[in-house]
Amino acid sequence: MASDAPVDWMYRTLFRIRLFEDRVQELARTHAVPGYLHTYLGSEAIAVGVMAALRQDDWITSTYRSHGHAIAKNVSLHSIAAEIHGRTTGTCKGRGGSMHISDFDKGMLGALGIVAAGPPLALGAALQERRTGSDRIAASFFGDGAPHNGVFHEAAGLAKQWDAPVLLVCENNGYAEATATDWHLNTDTVADMMSAYAIPAQTVDGMDMFSVYEAAKPVVDRMRAGGGPELIEFVSYRFSGQYEGDKQAYQPPEEIAEAKKRDPVLLARERAAQMGLTSDALATLEAEIQQEVDDAFAAAERDPWPEPEDALDEVYVDYPEGQIRYA
Amino acid sequence: MRELTVKDAINEGLRQCMEADSNVVLFGEDIAGGQGRDDHPGAMDAWGGPFGVTQGLCTQFGRERVRDTTIAEAGFFGAAVGAAMVGMRPVCELMYADFAGVCFDQMMNQAAKMRYMFGGKQRVPMVMRTVVGAGFRAAAEHSQTLYSLFAHIPGLKVVAPYSASDAKGLMIAAVQDDDPVVFLEHKRLYMETDTVDEAMTPLPLGKGIVRRSGDDVTIVAVQRMNLFALQAAEALAEQGVEAEIIDPRTYSPLDEEMILGSVEKTGRLVVVDESYPRCSLAADIAALAAERAFGSLKAPIARVTAPHTPVPFSPPMEDYFIPSVDRITRRVRETIDY
Numbered sequence: 001m002a003s004d005a006p007v008d009w010m011y012r013t014l015f016r017i018r019l020f021e022d023r024v025q026e027l028a029r030t031h032a033v034p035g036y037l038h039t040y041l042g043s044e045a046i047a048v049g050v051m052a053a054l055r056q057d058d059w060i061t062s063t064y065r066s067h068g069h070a071i072a073k074n075v076s077l078h079s080i081a082a083e084i085h086g087r088t089t090g091t092c093k094g095r096g097g098s099m100h101i102s103d104f105d106k107g108m109l110g111a112l113g114i115v116a117a118g119p120p121l122a123l124g125a126a127l128q129e130r131r132t133g134s135d136r137i138a139a140s141f142f143g144d145g146a147p148h149n150g151v152f153h154e155a156a157g158l159a160k161q162w163d164a165p166v167l168l169v170c171e172n173n174g175y176a177e178a179t180a181t182d183w184h185l186n187t188d189t190v191a192d193m194m195s196a197y198a199i200p201a202q203t204v205d206g207m208d209m210f211s212v213y214e215a216a217k218p219v220v221d222r223m224r225a226g227g228g229p230e231l232i233e234f235v236s237y238r239f240s241g242q243y244e245g246d247k248q249a250y251q252p253p254e255e256i257a258e259a260k261k262r263d264p265v266l267l268a269r270e271r272a273a274q275m276g277l278t279s280d281a282l283a284t285l286e287a288e289i290q291q292e293v294d295d296a297f298a299a300a301e302r303d304p305w306p307e308p309e310d311a312l313d314e315v316y317v318d319y320p321e322g323q324i325r326y327a
Numbered sequence: 328m329r330e331l332t333v334k335d336a337i338n339e340g341l342r343q344c345m346e347a348d349s350n351v352v353l354f355g356e357d358i359a360g361g362q363g364r365d366d367h368p369g370a371m372d373a374w375g376g377p378f379g380v381t382q383g384l385c386t387q388f389g390r391e392r393v394r395d396t397t398i399a400e401a402g403f404f405g406a407a408v409g410a411a412m413v414g415m416r417p418v419c420e421l422m423y424a425d426f427a428g429v430c431f432d433q434m435m436n437q438a439a440k441m442r443y444m445f446g447g448k449q450r451v452p453m454v455m456r457t458v459v460g461a462g463f464r465a466a467a468e469h470s471q472t473l474y475s476l477f478a479h480i481p482g483l484k485v486v487a488p489y490s491a492s493d494a495k496g497l498m499i500a501a502v503q504d505d506d507p508v509v510f511l512e513h514k515r516l517y518m519e520t521d522t523v524d525e526a527m528t529p530l531p532l533g534k535g536i537v538r539r540s541g542d543d544v545t546i547v548a549v550q551r552m553n554l555f556a557l558q559a560a561e562a563l564a565e566q567g568v569e570a571e572i573i574d575p576r577t578y579s580p581l582d583e584e585m586i587l588g589s590v591e592k593t594g595r596l597v598v599v600d601e602s603y604p605r606c607s608l609a610a611d612i613a614a615l616a617a618e619r620a621f622g623s624l625k626a627p628i629a630r631v632t633a634p635h636t637p638v639p640f641s642p643p644m645e646d647y648f649i650p651s652v653d654r655i656t657r658r659v660r661e662t663i664d665y
Binding site for chain 2: 091093095096100105109112119122123124125127128129150153154155158316
């Protein structure tokens with residue numbers, strides 16, 4: 001079972017996401033960081049399992065719930081924390097913030113604030129890699145709300161026509177914002193929708209990171225070997241609200257409690273022995289990660305704020321001198 | 328040097344860019360035509376887009392590089408953004424600028440913001456070609472110019488050429504540029520001719536051109552309005568008024584110095600813009616002069632624009648909608664006589 005899975009990396013990454021997001025929730029409660037915050041709590045196994053199946057140089061698109069994807073793409077915790085804090089050392093030099101944690105050098109095409117913006121971008125990257133003879137593939141992460149948006153369908157249709165190696169990763173976490181998935185989907189699953197495009201699709205448990213990995217690996221391998229687009233819908237649960245500060249009034253407490261019985265971290269702990277990890281080893285690993293998270297935020301909080309006029313950088317190449325006057 | 332139409336000049340610019348760089352790839356709806364009927368004689372390059380601008384490119388470069396898409400603008404514009412970030416130089420055709428609504432998210436929120444929002448590492452070297460302009464009896468959804476809609480967005484460069492030589496040089500610059508460029512082609516200029524350099528020579532983005540020199544009044548003319556402004560200037564010359572005509576050619580970046588320098592010389596400014604007047608390029612250029620050349624002005628700034636209505640269909644109404652040579656001449660005269 002999961003013999004080729006990078007077990008140590010998966011446990012570390014799972015804890016990195018969980019402990020990082022726990023800290024983000026604390027910061028949100030005390031209003032210690034500016035801006036909107038959307039945590040990945042409850043869906044950690046998806047980023048971990050899919051990224052374990054991908055290579056570092058494969059492309060992904062992320063969403064405004066971007067921390068988990070960035071962490072699983074091995075973006076440094078410090079640069080993520082610094083971006084959330086709006087510091088110059090952040091992944092985007094403080095220009096993006098929590099919703100846009102993305103590091104191109106780690107294979108991230110972007111973390112986008114618009115629902116369903118990612119699939120066509122991943123499609124384009126996949127097309128370019130394939131036509132230039134590279135075996136890099138592109139995965140697009142999106143929620144269960146995105147398949148209602150027209151651009152998702154445009155991208156899916158073109159991906160099939162172009163036979164592009166795009167992995168469509170639906171994170172079905174039970175809610176599109178404050179609307180329940182079992183109400184908003186017209187089909188039983190998101191995967192069911194893909195028959196319209198003759199795109200192979202499956203629905204898989206998204207709480208167990210090894211199940212995620214086992215589902216994703218053969219799909220990734222098929223694409224790398226020349227295959228076309230596929231969709232995997234991972235069923236998870238959003239433990240947090242749509243955003244930090246959301247009262248979650250629409251999520252029945254018993255539903256949350258039931259979902260937490262299959263908390264991705266709990267399931268990972270249960271499987272640790274099977275994966276050759278003793279409880280002592282796991283405790284040591286968790287303590288190490290907690291230290292990493294603490295160090296990342298401590299460093300970020302000491303980092304410099306951008307200068308106000310840094311806002312003027314990176315709009316154009318060689319914007320002619322003297323044309324912009326703001327002061 | 329030979330004479331080429333604007334349409335053929337753009338085609339030649341694209342062809343040379345594609346010959347020079349295999350990463351230049353075209354996307355669009357029926358930019359070749361005949362997909363799915365390649366065994367039928369005449370199917371290949373049956374269209375070249377609705378105006379035939381890209382005709383012949385598919386025959387030369389193949390369907391891999393001249394990609395006919397489904398009618399899915401958000402899909403293929405988004406794909407172009409993603410491809411551009413990883414090494415392609417896509418040139419996307421949006422059949423009409425009026426259709427920007429169906430892929431505006433990809434233009435304004437993805438293409439335009441990648442470089443800025445993610446801290447400067449990502450570049451989106453893509454061109455968004457589209458067709459603007461009234462005068463085709465094409466009614467309200469196939470006739471708009473929408474210049475300021477694009478120029479309003481930081482991160483998008485906006486090009487609107489008048490002459491064939493400018494169209495070619497600016498297209499080459501747009502393809503070679505590392506940022507997204509919106510390239511607006513006026514449908515009523517496609518068949519206008521000019522002498523065009525055979526070499527693959529880019530023109531700088533952000534540099535205007537003085538189309539006619541004069542000391543009495545500055546006319547800043549946007550795209551097709553250069554044609555009318557030049558005719559108005561001839562009529563005015565007979566009255567002893569020498570107009571200087573400036574074609575900014577690109578609207579983001581805008582050659583502010585050229586405009587201001589001319590206004591400082593003439594002391595009078597008339598802006599001619601085929602767009603709706605509110606929040607238009609005409610309004611923006613007028614504000615520029617009011618803010619930075621106020622001391623030079625001898626008369627109020629005048630704007631000659633379309634009325635603030637959708638583009639009407641029926642010829643008498645559409646002809647009334649488009650700024651005319653006569654309207655330009657009269658407004659200049661009023662400015663001179665102020």
